[in-house]
Amino acid sequence: xxxxxxxxxxxxxxxxxxxxxxxxxxxxxxxxxxxxxxxxxxxxxxxxxxxxxxxxxxxxxxxxxxxxxxxxxxxxxxxxxxxxxxxxxxxxxxxxxxxxxxxxxxxxxxxxxxxxxxxxxxxxxxxxxxxxxxxxxxxxxxxxxxxxxxxxxxxxxxxxxxxxxxxxxxxxxxxxxxxxxxxxxxxxxxxxxxxxxxxxxxxxxxxxxxxxxxxxxxxxxxxxxxxxxxxxxxxxxxxxxxxxxxxxxxxxxxxxxxxxxxxxxxxxxxxxxxxxxxxxxxxxxxxxxxxxxxxxxxxxxxxx
Amino acid sequence: xxxxxxxxxxxxxxxxxxxxxxxxxxxxxxxxxxxxxxxxxxxxxxxxxxxxxxxxxxxxxxxxxxxxxxxxxxxxxxxxxxxxxxxxxxxxxxxxxxxxxxxxxxxxxxxxxxxxxxxxxxxxxxxxxxxxxxxxxxxxxxxxxxxxxxxxxxxxxxxxxxxxxxxxxxxxxxxxxxxxxxxxxxxxxxxxxxxxxxxxxxxxxxxxxxxxxxxxxxxxxxxxxxxxxxxxxxxxxxxxxxxxxxxxxxxxxxxxxxxxxxxxx
Numbered sequence: 001x002x003x004x005x006x007x008x009x010x011x012x013x014x015x016x017x018x019x020x021x022x023x024x025x026x027x028x029x030x031x032x033x034x035x036x037x038x039x040x041x042x043x044x045x046x047x048x049x050x051x052x053x054x055x056x057x058x059x060x061x062x063x064x065x066x067x068x069x070x071x072x073x074x075x076x077x078x079x080x081x082x083x084x085x086x087x088x089x090x091x092x093x094x095x096x097x098x099x100x101x102x103x104x105x106x107x108x109x110x111x112x113x114x115x116x117x118x119x120x121x122x123x124x125x126x127x128x129x130x131x132x133x134x135x136x137x138x139x140x141x142x143x144x145x146x147x148x149x150x151x152x153x154x155x156x157x158x159x160x161x162x163x164x165x166x167x168x169x170x171x172x173x174x175x176x177x178x179x180x181x182x183x184x185x186x187x188x189x190x191x192x193x194x195x196x197x198x199x200x201x202x203x204x205x206x207x208x209x210x211x212x213x214x215x216x217x218x219x220x221x222x223x224x225x226x227x228x229x230x231x232x233x234x235x236x237x238x239x240x241x242x243x244x245x246x247x248x249x250x251x252x253x254x255x256x257x258x259x260x261x262x263x264x265x266x267x268x269x270x271x272x273x274x275x276x277x278x279x280x281x282x283x284x285x286x287x288x289x290x291x292x293x294x295x296x297x298x299x300x301x302x303x304x
Numbered sequence: 305x306x307x308x309x310x311x312x313x314x315x316x317x318x319x320x321x322x323x324x325x326x327x328x329x330x331x332x333x334x335x336x337x338x339x340x341x342x343x344x345x346x347x348x349x350x351x352x353x354x355x356x357x358x359x360x361x362x363x364x365x366x367x368x369x370x371x372x373x374x375x376x377x378x379x380x381x382x383x384x385x386x387x388x389x390x391x392x393x394x395x396x397x398x399x400x401x402x403x404x405x406x407x408x409x410x411x412x413x414x415x416x417x418x419x420x421x422x423x424x425x426x427x428x429x430x431x432x433x434x435x436x437x438x439x440x441x442x443x444x445x446x447x448x449x450x451x452x453x454x455x456x457x458x459x460x461x462x463x464x465x466x467x468x469x470x471x472x473x474x475x476x477x478x479x480x481x482x483x484x485x486x487x488x489x490x491x492x493x494x495x496x497x498x499x500x501x502x503x504x505x506x507x508x509x510x511x512x513x514x515x516x517x518x519x520x521x522x523x524x525x526x527x528x529x530x531x532x533x534x535x536x537x538x539x540x541x542x543x544x545x546x547x548x549x550x551x552x553x554x555x556x557x558x559x560x561x562x563x564x565x566x567x568x569x
Contacts, residue, residue, distance in 0.1 A: 027393030028405060031386035031449060038446040039412050042423030049426045100322050107319040117561045124553050125323055131549040132330050133542040134507050135526045139534055140329035140336075143346055183326065233414065241416020244509065249530040260418040260510070267422055267514065277426055280419045291414065 043284070050277035061271030071278035079262050079279060086258040087286070089171065089246075090239040093178035097186040097235050098228070100179070105187050105227075106220075109194030123191065127184045138177055138250050142168060145176070145251075169253030177245035182238060186231040193227030233294070237287055259283050330546065337539035344533020355536040356544075362537040364525050369541050372522040375437065376505040379444035384498045386445070387452025388490070394453070395460040409450045420447065421514030428515065435517025443515045444508065448501040455500055459493025503549065 050071050055062035076083070108126065112119035129137060144151060147166050155161035167173050197220065205215045221228075243260025246252035259279060266276035336345055340352035360366035394405065412420070424443050428435060467489070471481045487494075509523035516524060526538050 021399065024393050024397045024399050027389040027397075031390040031453075032405065032408065034386055035408050035412065035446065035449065038424065038427075038442055039408070039415075039420070042420065042427040045427040045430055046419070046423040049430065100325070103315055104319045104322040107315050111315065116564075117557070120557045120561070121554065122323075124550065124557065126326065128330060128546075128550065129326055131503065132333055132546040133523065133526065133538075135509060135523050135530065136333050136534070136538060136542045137329040139526075139530060140332040144328065144332060146346075180325075180329070237414055238416060241418040241510075243418060244527070249527075260416070263418050263422055264513075267425065273426065273429070276422055280422045283416060284419050287414070287416065 046277045046280055049273050050281050052274045061273075063274060068274070071274040072282065075262075075275050075279040076282060079259070082257055082259050082262050083282070083286075085171075085256070086240050086260075086283075089175050089178060089258065090236050093175050093182065093239050094186070094232055094236045096175070096179040097183045098232065101183060101187040101190050101231065102228075105190035105194050109191045110197060110199070113195070113199075126187050126191070129180070130184050134181060135244060135250075138181065138245060141177055141180065142251055145173065168251060169248075169256065171256055173251040174246045174256045174258075177251040178239050178242060181242075181245065182235045185234040185238070189230040189234060190224065190227040193224040197223055229294070233291060237291070240287060241283060333539050334543040334546070337536055337543045339536050339539075341536050343535060345536045345539065346533060355540050359537050359540050362535055364520065365522070365535070365537045365541060368520040368522045368525040371437075371519060372506050375440050375444060375521065376502045379441050379448055379505045380498050380501040382441070382445045383448035383452050383501050384494060387449050387497065387501075388456050388494055390449075391453045391456035391460050392486075392490075395457055396465070409453055412447055413450045417447075417508075417510040418514075421511040424511070425514040435515055436519055439515045439517070440512055440519060440521070443511050444505040447508070447511060448504050451500055451504060452497040455497035456490065456493045459490050463489055499549070499552065506545065 048065070049063070051065075051067050051069065052063035052071075053066040053068040055064050104126065108119060108122050112122060143149065145167050146152070147168065152161055152167060156163060201219055201223070202215055205219045210218065240258075241260050243258055243264055244250055246256045246258045246261055248254060263276045263279050263283075266272040266279070336348075337355060338351050338353065339345055339348055340350040340354065341347070342349075355361075359369075390405075390409070394402070420443075424439070424446075425435075428439050433439065463486070468481050468485050471485045476484065507523060508521075509527060512521050513524060513527065522538075522541060526534055529535065529538065
């Protein structure tokens, strides 16, 4: 589980032996310098670019260093619908992923525990979408759910779907794709915490006359909360920045574009680097705020 | 446990349905790699092995496959070396900056790809660096690194330091201890980290798209082709990579379970 692995309160870690600091430095420094150079510096670079002003020479795509916050005002007003849409889609897709994943992860992590090989093979099926191209599996859904697809025609024949109603290009199609594409990020952390769940605690609750609903609410769910938290974060965050599902050539249309579509257009097509950078910085800031609020609320401050 | 009987039948059924949902696009992609289609691969035209035999009829796909493999291998090698060192350092040593190190490893995993892609592109742009293989590899190593650390760390934690101490007591020097004791014991973790890293690199689209310049990777070619219709050759490449990865994973699981059974006997 990604988040638990990084938790600094892990008792195993804090009792590690203290040894030569030279060795620690030699082990950690190369990787840390790499992250500083190619993760932290780019973020700073993004903020510098977001504050630039159009070049005095007026040349297209050229900007001068400055401290101009107008890009921020510009993107938060111009792209407000895309910003709201990104977080709305991400919220719904994360919710659906949780609803689909939790029972599945429970089945694999708890019910299949007596059969380790079958458990492992089923887990492989769960993460199988990871191994096939992200773009091609999205295109597969696009074709499976196209206007004259077998699925829509079947739904039409049983009058569950309108004769002239289409699915592609609607928010529902984008949320469908986002849910599908990011489900393994939800299932894996859930599986990790369900697999460690001590079943004797469930038995104890049952012996004390708790009904199944009470057992779930008071024992299973609280004990697997770390998995729920890391799963939701690992699903929600990448979804807010995704632009493949929402793009016109995949499952979306111009009325479903998200933050990522706007960053891509401004950066790679319009050469409006300050706007693209400001929008990315806004996305990053909102995510950092949401993550810290979420983590504080659910009572695992030591997560980060 | 009679109270849990309610879910006995509903839960397996729900799980099977969820698995079917997860596998539908995969099956579709593989089936359509055998489609006897012309340019766009949307309607079933009949079975053919032609696309599998002549993948390079589409030179763009064939070339991008080579590029993606090269980028994947180089990035994986660098990320695995850097990440394994960090994982060992984090588990085996106690130092003051630990929480800072953990945070800087966590942040790349908690950052949307579009932010990292635009950030790196802004950096390369401000530095005046030309985009190409080097910039793609620099980017891929960055986002693979944290995943390598997480994977290898889990393995280091299961390793008993007593084994290394024993080797030291037998007068092995530090290099000898590492290569003859630590490294072989960590190898399963390092291999799964490398596989994960290669898979992440090979399938990355968003960060690559911002930093690739004129270089075509496999996902980039698929994205560009999506506007007009993706050819069946792309399905062939994706299916081949998928089947290979699944074979490696299932093979190692079966071997692991056979070994575990033998140890019990």
